[in-house]
Structures are given as structure tokens and as C-alpha cells.
Amino acid sequence: MAVQPQTNQTTATGTEYIVRCKDVVKEYMMGTQVVRALNGVTLDIVRGEYLSIMGPSGSGKSTLFNMIGGLDKPTSGSVFINDVDMAQLDAQELAFLRCRTIGYIFQTFNLIPVMTALENVMLPMIFGGLSTDEAIDRGIELLKLVGLGERLHHKPSELSGGQQQRVAIARALANNPQIILADEPTGNLDLRTGKEIIELLRQLNKEQGVTIISATHDLKMVDVSDRIVWIRDGRIDRVEERAAVEVRVGDVEGTPG
Amino acid sequence: MRKDGRQVERLQLPFRVAFHISMQSVRIRFWRSVITAAGTVLGIAFLVSVLTAMMIQRNSGAVTDPTEKYRMTWLVIMSLLVCLVGITNAMLMSVTERYKEIGTMKCLGAYDIFIVELFFIESALVGLIASVIGWFLGVFAVVLIKLFSEGLKVFGWISPGEVFLYLLLSIVIGTLLSVIATIVPAQVAARMPAAAALRVEV
Numbered sequence: 138m139a140v141q142p143q144t145n146q147t148t149a150t151g152t153e154y155i156v157r158c159k160d161v162v163k164e165y166m167m168g169t170q171v172v173r174a175l176n177g178v179t180l181d182i183v184r185g186e187y188l189s190i191m192g193p194s195g196s197g198k199s200t201l202f203n204m205i206g207g208l209d210k211p212t213s214g215s216v217f218i219n220d221v222d223m224a225q226l227d228a229q230e231l232a233f234l235r236c237r238t239i240g241y242i243f244q245t246f247n248l249i250p251v252m253t254a255l256e257n258v259m260l261p262m263i264f265g266g267l268s269t270d271e272a273i274d275r276g277i278e279l280l281k282l283v284g285l286g287e288r289l290h291h292k293p294s295e296l297s298g299g300q301q302q303r304v305a306i307a308r309a310l311a312n313n314p315q316i317i318l319a320d321e322p323t324g325n326l327d328l329r330t331g332k333e334i335i336e337l338l339r340q341l342n343k344e345q346g347v348t349i350i351s352a353t354h355d356l357k358m359v360d361v362s363d364r365i366v367w368i369r370d371g372r373i374d375r376v377e378e379r380a381a382v383e384v385r386v387g388d389v390e391g392t393p394g
Numbered sequence: 395m396r397k398d399g400r401q402v403e404r405l406q407l408p409f410r411v412a413f414h415i416s417m418q419s420v421r422i423r424f425w426r427s428v429i430t431a432a433g434t435v436l437g438i439a440f441l442v443s444v445l446t447a448m449m450i451q452r453n454s455g456a457v458t459d460p461t462e463k464y465r466m467t468w469l470v471i472m473s474l475l476v477c478l479v480g481i482t483n484a485m486l487m488s489v490t491e492r493y494k495e496i497g498t499m500k501c502l503g504a505y506d507i508f509i510v511e512l513f514f515i516e517s518a519l520v521g522l523i524a525s526v527i528g529w530f531l532g533v534f535a536v537v538l539i540k541l542f543s544e545g546l547k548v549f550g551w552i553s554p555g556e557v558f559l560y561l562l563l564s565i566v567i568g569t570l571l572s573v574i575a576t577i578v579p580a581q582v583a584a585r586m587p588a589a590a591a592l593r594v595e596v
Contacts, residue, residue: 199592203589203592207588208501208587208588208589208592209587209589228505228506229404229405229505232405232500232503232504232505233403233405233503235500235501235502235503235588236405236502236503237503241498241501241502241591243498243591243592244592244594245494245594247494247495247497247498247501247591248498249415249495249498249499250422250495251415251418251419251421251422251423252415252418260499260502261502261503263406263407263408263411264405264406264407264502264503264504264508265405265503266403266405266406269411292422308502320592
């Protein structure tokens with residue numbers, strides 16, 4: 138189990154929260170109208186857990202996801218990552234956080250098209266100040282970990298969707314992040330490949346101890362999540378522990394298709 | 395992070411890496427680069443053709459109209475300005491096409507300045523190559539035309555040193571033109587939020 142280097146906060150109860158959202162409200166201006174995408178969300182995410190955020194489109198799921206990932210700032214309320222209030226960070230500190238603390242995985246894979254698989258994985262490490270040799274070694278190691286040891290020098294256009302997503306996962310892990318944020322990681326993949334990716338994420342979550350937060354529609358995700366947060370109309374509708382939903386998911390997975 | 399009492403480490407993009415990325419970007423998006431380069435090529439070709447034509451005329455001993463020089467200068471400046479706008483336009487298109495890539499880089503930790511750097515290196519590269527092509531086309535076109543109208547004696551009126559000087563001039567002006575034209579697009583790119591990486595086209 139990889140010990141995360143930047144652990145420096147524990148709550149009184151002994152449970153470590155890696156992300157804490159407090160009364161998060163987000164309003165957007167749509168023309169002259171104010172649209173409230175998030176309406177007071179309070180959510181604590183435990184270090185090392187696998188959390189899925191579920192909800193229909195327009196529910197505020199993506200907005201909440203962006204807040205947690207440091208990609209957007211709340212209108213009111215606050216988001217803490219490692220007990221640091223995101224609102225207090227300047228642009229450079231945010232960039233640092235994105236580089237070192239958070240790894241991102243996207244629905245559309247988002248590999249840099251002009252770079253090979255290995256170069257893609259190396260980029261966050263280069264940003265982080267690793268020498269090229271170190272970055273190459275670790276990049277190869279990570280690509281082997283996700284099962285792409287033979288495709289180091291392929292361009293994204295020469296890889297299948299599942300392979301691209303594996304490269305993206307290796308890239309997300311590059312700087313030993315504490316959190317991996319996955320936005321619909323299986324949204325563009327077929328059923329079987331999607332399952333493989335989910336299993337890989339779960340495995341990394343268990344073996345590396347990295348917290349995984351994923352926004353998804355995919356009910357396959359429910360199977361592996363420790364907790365599922367259902368968002369509806371900008372509020373948390375309910376939070377389910379895995380034990381409570383397992384049977385119901387079995388039903389869904391059991392249906393043909 | 396300063397709240398933890400830790401030092402804020404600076405993230406970095408070594409020039410070697412930036413250059414490599416930009417170079418690959420030009421190569422892979424070849425046709426997009428050609429469009430961007432076309433502006434510089436044409437502008438420089440026009441500049442060099444005017445210079446070469448004036449040189450040949452001067453060396454041939456023909457009488458030149460003194461107002462001709464000002465008229466030509468005016469034309470060259472206007473053409474270069476038009477090229478500038480053309481390059482800016484092509485670069486802006488290129489930025490909008492790459493929103494996802496730029497957003498992703500930011501998610502990986504890129505500072506705004508990294509994005510600006512990448513675009514500047516790319517445009518300087520394209521500008522450099524385009525200048526050389528433009529210079530060649532300009533000289534070639536004028537010599538060819540004069541060859542038809544004046545015959546072989548044209549070669550006696552060309553001073554190689556001066557033509558070489560035009561090459562240096564072309565590279566300086568062309569590269570500068572390309573980089574200046576990229577200021578606005580690069581800023582647009584740098585301002586793109588990291589969240590752009592998550593946008594999905596419907």
C-alpha cells in the first residue's frame with residue numbers, strides 16, 4: 138500500500154477526509170436568469186474510498202465534480218482538499234494541485250494527440266520537475282501496470298478506445314496523486330472494455346490506496362463503489378453504502394444486454 | 395501549498411520538451427500549419443519580389459521613378475498587415491480546435507504561460523519555414539519574369555550578396571510577423587479553463 142506523502146490532517150473522529158464540501162452553492166448566469174446548478178451540497182469524502190457520483194444530466198453532477206476537482210469555484214460555501222480551502226489558492230497553486238494531488242480521467246480520454254503514449258504519461262512528471270530519464274522509467278512502469286507495456290511509442294490515434302483510456306489512467310497516476318477524478322470514464326467504451334477499465338480503477342484503488350471519485354451514469358460502477366452519491370436538482374438526493382445496493386445492482390447486471 | 399506551511403514548488407516546462415511538442419504539433423496538423431504558413435509565405439514572397447525587382451532595375455541602369463519606391467513600400471506594408479490578420483485568423487481557428495488539448499494540459503498542471511510558450515514556438519517554427527519558402531518564391535518569380543522580358547543578361551544584374559541579405563531579412567520579418575500574429579490567439583488559448591477538457595461535443 139503506497140503511503141501518500143502529503144497526509145497531514147486527521148479529524149477528531151480518526152476518519153481522514155480528503156475532500157470536504159460545505160454548503161456548496163453554484164449559480165450560473167444564463168442570459169439574465171440565474172440558474173442554480175448546486176443548491177447547498179455538503180459532502181465529506183474519506184481518504185482511500187471509491188466514490189461514485191450519480192445523477193441524470195442537468196442534475197448538477199458535473200458541476201459538483203468540477204468543484205471537487207478544482208476546476209471551478211463555488212458561488213458560496215467551500216471545498217477543502219486536504220483541509221486546504223480551494224478558494225484561497227491562486228492560479229499557480231491550483232496548477233500545482235492539479236499536477237501533484239489530483240489525477241484526471243476523462244470520458245473522451247483526452248490524450249495529447251501529438252504525443253506518444255509514453256510521452257503523454259511523462260508530461261505531468263516533466264511539469265513536476267522530474268528529469269527525462271526518471272520520467273521515462275516511471276512512465277514505462279506505469280504503462281506496464283495498466284497493461285500497455287508493448288505500446289509505449291504508439292500515438293493515441295493508433296490505439297483503441299480502451300487502450301487510450303488505459304494510457305490516460307497511467308497518466309493520471311504519474312505523480313502519485315491522492316485523488317483520481319474520473320468523469321464518465323466508461324462513457325465512450327463498449328460494455329466489456331468499460332468493465333475492464335472499472336476493474337483496473339478498483340484494483341488501483343485497493344493496491345495504491347488512491348481515492349477515486351467518479352461521475353457516472355454507468356451502473357457497472359455501482360458494483361465497485363464504496364459509496365454512491367445520488368444528485369438530483371442540485372442537491373444530494375441520497376448516499377448509499379455499497380452493502381445496501383449490491384443486491385439491486387445484481388438485478389440490473391443480470392438483465393441481458 | 396502555503397496553507398500547509400510548505401513551499402510552493404514551481405512547475406516547469408523545459409524548452410526542449412516545449413520545442414518537441416510544438417514540432418510534433420506542426421507535423422501532425424500539417425495541413426492546418428500549411429494554411430497558417432500560407433499567409434507568411436505570400437507576404438514574404440511579395441516583399442522579396444519587390445526588393446528583387448528593384449535590385450534588377452537598379453543594376454540594369456534603367457531610370458527609376460523616385461516616387462515608385464514609396465508606392466512599393468506602402469504596398470508591401472499593407473500586404474504584410476493583411477497577412478498578419480490572415481495568420482491570426484488561422485491561429486484562432488487552431489486554438490478553438492484544440493480546446494480539449496489545452497484544457498487537458500491545464501488539468502495536468504500547465505500554467506497559462508506554458509500554453510503561450512507552446513503557441514509561440516509553434517508559430518515561430520511555421521514562420522521560419524514559411525519565410526524561407528516565401529523568399530525562394532519571390533526571387534524565383536521575379537527572375538523568371540525578367541528572364542522572359544530581358545533574356546539571359548538578367549543574371550548579370552543580380553547581386554548574390556544582396557539576395558542572400560533578403561533571405562536574412564525575410565526570416566526576421568516573417569518569423570516576427572508570425573509570432574506577433576499569435577499574440578492574441580495564444581492569449582485566448584491561455585485563458586481557456588481547465589474544465590474545457592471535460593467538454594463533450596454533442
